[in-house]
Amino acid sequence: MEVAALKTFEVDFLSENSERIYETKEHITLGISPFTSKYSKDYIDKLITWANENFANITVLLAGKESVNILEGLGVPELKAGRKVRKELNRQKRFCEESLIKNNCDPNCIYTFSDFEDNNVYQNLYQEASICFDNDPYFKESCLKMSEQAMKSKARNMGVSEDIITKEKIEYAAKYVLAELPFFLNAAPIFNVKETILSYHTDWELGEKINNNEFDLKLSDTQGYITLKDMGE
Numbered sequence: 001m002e003v004a005a006l007k008t009f010e011v012d013f014l015s016e017n018s019e020r021i022y023e024t025k026e027h028i029t030l031g032i033s034p035f036t037s038k039y040s041k042d043y044i045d046k047l048i049t050w051a052n053e054n055f056a057n058i059t060v061l062l063a064g065k066e067s068v069n070i071l072e073g074l075g076v077p078e079l080k081a082g083r084k085v086r087k088e089l090n091r092q093k094r095f096c097e098e099s100l101i102k103n104n105c106d107p108n109c110i111y112t113f114s115d116f117e118d119n120n121v122y123q124n125l126y127q128e129a130s131i132c133f134d135n136d137p138y139f140k141e142s143c144l145k146m147s148e149q150a151m152k153s154k155a156r157n158m159g160v161s162e163d164i165i166t167k168e169k170i171e172y173a174a175k176y177v178l179a180e181l182p183f184f185l186n187a188a189p190i191f192n193v194k195e196t197i198l199s200y201h202t203d204w205e206l207g208e209k210i211n212n213n214e215f216d217l218k219l220s221d222t223q224g225y226i227t228l229k230d231m232g233e
Contacts, residue, residue, distance in 0.1 A: 008050045010229040015211055018197060018224030027196045028055045029187055032096070034063040034088050035070075035154055038201055041095045046230070048099040051199075058105055059191050060096050061183060061198075062089055064113030066176040073151055073169035074160050111191075113179045121189045125182035132216055133178060139215045142206050147174040177206070184210070186220035197224040 013019040028051050032039050051058050067088075071081035089112060097107040116122035132139045148170045155162050184207055188196045207225055210217050219225075 008046065008231060010231055012203070012227040012229065014207065014225040014227075015219075017219075017221060018226060021195045021197045021222070021224035022226060024195065025055050027057045027059070027188075027191075027193045029059045029061050029183065029191070029196050029198045031061050031183070031198055031200045032063075032092055033200075034067045034085065034092070035157065037157075039092060039095075041098075043230070044092070044095045045099040045102070046232075047228070048096065048105070049103055050228075052103040052105055057193065058100075058109055059187075059193075059196070060100075060110040061187075062092055062096075062110065062112045063176070064115075064179055066113065066179040069173045069175050070147075070151055070154055073165065073173045074155055074158060075164060113183070116182075116190055119190055121186070122182045125185050125190075126178060129178050129181040129185070129217065133174070136215060139217070142209055142215075143174045143177045144170050146177050146206055147171070150176065181217075184219070184223070184225065185217060186223050188220065188222040195222040195224070197226055199226050199228050201228055201230075203227055 011022070013022065030047055030051055032044065032047075048058065048060070063085075065082075065085065067085045068078070068081045071084060072078060076084065093110055096110050100107045100109065133143055134140075144167075148165065151165050151170060151173055152162050155165065182190065184198060184204070187198060188194060204225065204227075207219075209215065211219055211225075
């Protein structure tokens, strides 16, 4: 993958099409992960400021209610897990709103996965991913690998033994991965924009496999993906 060094962040493109969409500078989707210490108030502000300087339009994408599954899999009771997720998402949303307002951007451009439960495009993509999950063992294995990584990372943060992470809990938590996939596959019509580039702070192995046509899922021509490395780190 080609790498371009820019102000504030180093940008790594998933594909040539990702670079093409990036170069239009029209729309970026900023993916912000829950329960990740990286996404502090200062980092979120840095991210949004950079995006505002480089793109005409911004959408901020936070996790949805499926984050609860990860916590429940680590032994957090359902009601407590729900409260913790709402608190975390509210915290991140507040940081995003403050930065968007400071940068003279629309603070209403913040969404969660769950906001699109009734969106036909989102639902069709989610069903497509779910069918692939049920019928393609290799795809399922890749999703479960992501789910297990997320659970182990959170377990370390919570001081919980990884020994409690079972195959059943990993599969339950994988609903988070499936809920996120539509925004990787084809977010443009979900957000009602022509094209978009999804950004995140790390490579996405599952996304690279999709881009390499290893599954019966296709990345739209209107969708790109980049990883952003903070040049200040």
